[in-house]
Amino acid sequence: MATVEIRDLTKIYPGGVSAVESVNATIGDGEFVVLVGPSGCGKSTILRMIAGLETITGGDLLIDGARVNDREPGERDIAMVFQNYALYPHMTVRRNMEYGLRNEGRAKDEIARRISEAARMLRLEDYLDRKPRQLSGGQRQRVAMGRAIVRDPKVFLFDEPLSNLDAKLRTQLRAELKALHDRLKATFVYVTHDQVEAMSLADRIAIMNAGRIEQIGTPMEVYQRPATRFVADFIGNPAMNFIEGRLDEGGHIKVDGTDVAQLGQAAPLHAGAKVIVGVRPEHLSLDASDPADGMMSLSMAATFQEQLGADTVIHGKVLGTDDALTLRLNGIHTVTPGQRINLGADTAHLHFFDAETGARLSA
Amino acid sequence: MQKRVVFRSKSLPYLLLAPQIIVTVVFFFWPAYQALESSLFIEDAFGFSREFVGFDNFRALFADDVYLASFKVTLVFGFSVTLLTMGISLALAVAADRALRGATAYRTFLIWPYAVAPAIAGVLWHFLMNPSLGIVSYWLDALFGTDWNHYVSGQQALLMVIVAASWKQISYNFLFFLAGLQSIPRSLVEAAAIDRAGPTRRFWTIVFPLLAPTTFFLLVVNLVYAFFDTFSLIDATTHGGPANATSTLVVKVYQTGFVGQDYGASAAQSVILMLIVIAMTIVQFRYIDRRVNY
Ligand SMILES: Nc1ncnc2c1ncn2[C@@H]1O[C@H](COP(=O)(O)OP(=O)(O)OP(=O)(O)O)[C@@H](O)[C@H]1O
Ligand SMILES: [Mg+2]
Numbered sequence: 001m002a003t004v005e006i007r008d009l010t011k012i013y014p015g016g017v018s019a020v021e022s023v024n025a026t027i028g029d030g031e032f033v034v035l036v037g038p039s040g041c042g043k044s045t046i047l048r049m050i051a052g053l054e055t056i057t058g059g060d061l062l063i064d065g066a067r068v069n070d071r072e073p074g075e076r077d078i079a080m081v082f083q084n085y086a087l088y089p090h091m092t093v094r095r096n097m098e099y100g101l102r103n104e105g106r107a108k109d110e111i112a113r114r115i116s117e118a119a120r121m122l123r124l125e126d127y128l129d130r131k132p133r134q135l136s137g138g139q140r141q142r143v144a145m146g147r148a149i150v151r152d153p154k155v156f157l158f159d160e161p162l163s164n165l166d167a168k169l170r171t172q173l174r175a176e177l178k179a180l181h182d183r184l185k186a187t188f189v190y191v192t193h194d195q196v197e198a199m200s201l202a203d204r205i206a207i208m209n210a211g212r213i214e215q216i217g218t219p220m221e222v223y224q225r226p227a228t229r230f231v232a233d234f235i236g237n238p239a240m241n242f243i244e245g246r247l248d249e250g251g252h253i254k255v256d257g258t259d260v261a262q263l264g265q266a267a268p269l270h271a272g273a274k275v276i277v278g279v280r281p282e283h284l285s286l287d288a289s290d291p292a293d294g295m296m297s298l299s300m301a302a303t304f305q306e307q308l309g310a311d312t313v314i315h316g317k318v319l320g321t322d323d324a325l326t327l328r329l330n331g332i333h334t335v336t337p338g339q340r341i342n343l344g345a346d347t348a349h350l351h352f353f354d355a356e357t358g359a360r361l362s363a
Numbered sequence: 364m365q366k367r368v369v370f371r372s373k374s375l376p377y378l379l380l381a382p383q384i385i386v387t388v389v390f391f392f393w394p395a396y397q398a399l400e401s402s403l404f405i406e407d408a409f410g411f412s413r414e415f416v417g418f419d420n421f422r423a424l425f426a427d428d429v430y431l432a433s434f435k436v437t438l439v440f441g442f443s444v445t446l447l448t449m450g451i452s453l454a455l456a457v458a459a460d461r462a463l464r465g466a467t468a469y470r471t472f473l474i475w476p477y478a479v480a481p482a483i484a485g486v487l488w489h490f491l492m493n494p495s496l497g498i499v500s501y502w503l504d505a506l507f508g509t510d511w512n513h514y515v516s517g518q519q520a521l522l523m524v525i526v527a528a529s530w531k532q533i534s535y536n537f538l539f540f541l542a543g544l545q546s547i548p549r550s551l552v553e554a555a556a557i558d559r560a561g562p563t564r565r566f567w568t569i570v571f572p573l574l575a576p577t578t579f580f581l582l583v584v585n586l587v588y589a590f591f592d593t594f595s596l597i598d599a600t601t602h603g604g605p606a607n608a609t610s611t612l613v614v615k616v617y618q619t620g621f622v623g624q625d626y627g628a629s630a631a632q633s634v635i636l637m638l639i640v641i642a643m644t645i646v647q648f649r650y651i652d653r654r655v656n657y
Contacts, residue, residue, distance in 0.1 A: 053553050074559035086550035090572045099568075100558035151558070 002064040002077075002154035002187050003029050004050060010058035011045050019045040021211040022059065032181050032188040033216075036198040037208030037234070043191040046208075047157050050189060051080050063154060074103075079148035080157040083164065085140045087132040093143050094128040100151045118146045121180070138169045145180070158190040162197065174200060195235055199223070207231045225351075229276055229358035232351055238281045238313055238326045243298075244355070245275045253277065253352060260296040261347055261362070274355035281313065281328035283349040286341065295344045300325045302335040316341070395637060401630035413627075420631035429607060430615065430632070437611040440525060441589035448529040449581055452536030453574075457566070459537075460544040477534040481592070485599035488527035513601065517608025520601045524609050527600060528593045536581050543577035544570065583647045591640065612636055 004027040011020040020042040027033045035043045048054040050061060052073035061069050068076050079100075087096050094115060101111045119125045122142045132140055141161060148156055161177075162170045178201055181188055192198055198205050199219045206216045207230070215227040226232035232240045245255040249271045253261045260277060269275070277296075284298070299319035306313040312333040318325050319340060327343065335341070352361040370376050402420055406413040424430045479487070491499045492513060500511035513520040547570060555565045571578075594613040597603060603610035603618055610618065616636065620629025 051553075051557060053556070073553070073556045074561075078557065080554070080557050082550045082554065084548065084550055086548065086554040088551060088555070088569060090575075099555070099560070103559040103564065147554075147558075 003027060003062075004155055004187060004189065005062040005065075006046070006050070006059065007062070008059035009046065009049060009056065009061065011042070011049060011054060012057045019211055020049070023211075023213050025206060025213060025216060027187060027189060030185045030187055032178075032190065032201060032203045033206060034190045034192060034198040034202035034204075035206050035208060036192055036195055039193060041208040042211040043193070043208055044159055047080075047159050047189060047191050050076075050155070051078055051157050052076050053080075077154040078157055079151045079153040079155075080159065081141075081144045081148055081161045083160040085132070085144045085164075087140060087143055087147075089132055092129050092131055093124060093135070093146075096132065096143055097147045097150050100147065104151075114150045114152075118149045121149070121183075122146050137165050138173060141165065141173060145177075149180075149184070153186070155187045155189065156184075158188065160192055161190075163192070163194070170197075177201065196237065199235070205235075207234055209234075225360070226278075227360050229278070229353040229360075232278050232353070236280055238328060240278045240280050240351070241284075241323075241325050242353075243277045243279070243318060243323060243325075245277045245352075247271055247273045247275050255296070255298075258297070261350060261352065269354065269361070275361065276353040276355050276358075278351035278353060279345045279349060281326040284327045284343045284345050286329065286343065296347055296350060298325075298343045298345065300327065300341045300343060302339045302341055303337055305333065305335050307332060314341070398630045398633040398637070401626055402634045403627075405627045416627070420627045421635075424628060424631055424635070429610075432607060433610045433612055433615045436521070436607070436609065437590060440521065440528075440593075440609070440611050441586050443525045444528045444532065444589040444593075445582060445585040447525065448532040448536055448585055449578070451529070452533050452581075453540050455533070455537050456540035456544055457570075459541055475534065477531070479531065480595075481531065482595040482599040484531045485524075485527055485596035488523060488530070489600045492523050514605060517605055520605055520609050524593070524597050524600055528589060528596055531596070532585060532588060536585070539577050539581055540574070543574045547573050579650070583643065587640070587643060591636065612639075 004025075006023060006025050009020060009023045010018075012018050023042075023046060025033075035046060037043055045054060049056050050063075052068070052071060052075075056069050060067055063076060063078070088099065091099065097115050097118060098111055101114065106114075115128070116125075119128060122145060124139070124142055124146055127135060127139060127143075132143065135143065141164075144161070162173055165173065174197060181201075190201060202219055204216055204218055205222050207214045207222060209230050215222055215231045217225075217227075222231055222235050226235060226240075229242070233242070243255055245253045245260065247269050248254055251262060252259050253275050255277055279296075300314075300316045301319050302314050302316040304315055306315070310330070312329050312331065314327045314329065314333065314335055316325050316327070316335075317323060327341070350362075353359065354361055403415060403417060404413040405416050405420070491497050492511065494500050494512040494514065497511075503509040503511045511519060513523045551569055551573070552565055555569045560568060590611070591613055593611065594617065597609055597611060597614050598617065601609045603614040612632065613636065616629050616632045619625050619632060623629075
């Protein structure tokens, strides 16, 4: 059990690649924090710096309040699960799990007890004498977790542990991982590029972009109040729609001449500035021919639909423009290409972003 | 999908194979047959007459102390060369792997000794260690007060050919070890580091076992090299002397046959060498599956 604190953490790789730029975060005791972001944004780099596998170029890393920048990986009391599992191929499952404990010089009976406990928890009892190559991907992943669990570390680090598995197994192991966290009540730092995984696992999500954290918050916070246009775009599937609007003298945001919202006085923009209006596909509804108060109306030209069974996702363009628009409806719907659809959205569900900086405008 | 080449003419495949078959027959099977045959005869030095003697040549060999001594020399030489060259190459490969992942310049330099012809390598070390002119023998004298003279001391002569033969083989071993090291996933070593294994322990418990296939392969290659492929090196440096101290089995074949003109005995020795090669090949093939121990 431990807290992890990173202060102004920076990583510049030899050769000058700046992978992480001045990142700050505090991870509480027993918290499950997921780092999510597109490929190459620096997630693994942060995780590897916490693990001690990469040197820290700048800033501080504190585990349980102690600065550990210069400690060897083995002295940080962490355990890590790798994407490719990194099981020792020449050792049996049991040996793999024992390895760390033996290195710590633990007593034999204690090792045996911990192994059998972890094996039971992960349903690996029948595989203890097999070599890793005799296991399926899901079993290997469980062994990798077992190897971490037996060490009883302060912090668990995961680098895309499920991304080599098929979708069904991934969902299953996701649930197991969540249960494991509830049971161990340990601090988890988990890296993924899959936002669904992030949403379903995390106590808090940190969304990264180009070496920086754009926002840290609970899954609902980042969904309901994305701090930047990038976060809004990244979280949610299908992704949020963005429509261009303009600010007028009175602080009203207009889309296509229609008033859609009133910005507070604090608006940092001058009249005539471009504003991005965001609305999630699931917050658009049909039939707003008679726009009631508090509704933004919008027309789309449909191009095609994806019928997912429970839902239908309709793709198209904002009528008369080239801006893509996606709409998610419950149940089964059919559209013909070019069909005009009138839509409405509750203005309470609209998000406004500065077109220049991408920062959130509304309160 | 597998692409299959189909020959329309029946004779074309044989025609294509012919050069290789001819080379094999002329340079391997024919001499091997001749050696087998001559090992059963005693021939006079001028080649005018010969007499069938059955296994007498072999019996005589195993009663000959000089021949038996050369077995011992071969074993000492072979295992020393193998250990020395593999030890040094592995150390170099580990250092190179750690220092410059991917850098090739260093690697290229380390290949050079392999390109040196064996006889030249021998002569090179011969000069370096020449008792009156050689720089190494001068250093040995200056640093340790060793009186180096491999013309007189059998042990020193053996040591010299061991060093020369090992030196020549280091680059080859180094390349294989380096390739082996680089094929070990980085994450395994990282996982071990997180599992509290220090660098030495990581090496012996993770890296070295995973190198086992490479190590076994090189073990066989080096033994074969030391046993059979060092003739020109030894011949150019010590001629097998002094007093047969560096006379390995291959050197002995040459000395008995071409210097001593005893063709029957020489042929019998070749046959014994052939049997050793066959045995080693069988061992290698038998264990080739087990080489991969994980
Ligand atoms: N060893 C390295 N040397 C130089 N640059 C590196 C090194 N490792 C990573 N980088 C660079 O640092 C940046 C961040 O890489 P990182 O591996 O942290 O990304 P990531 O967010 O984990 O991406 P992914 O989702 O693809 O795993 C990338 O631009 C990458 O090219
Ligand atoms: Mg990564």
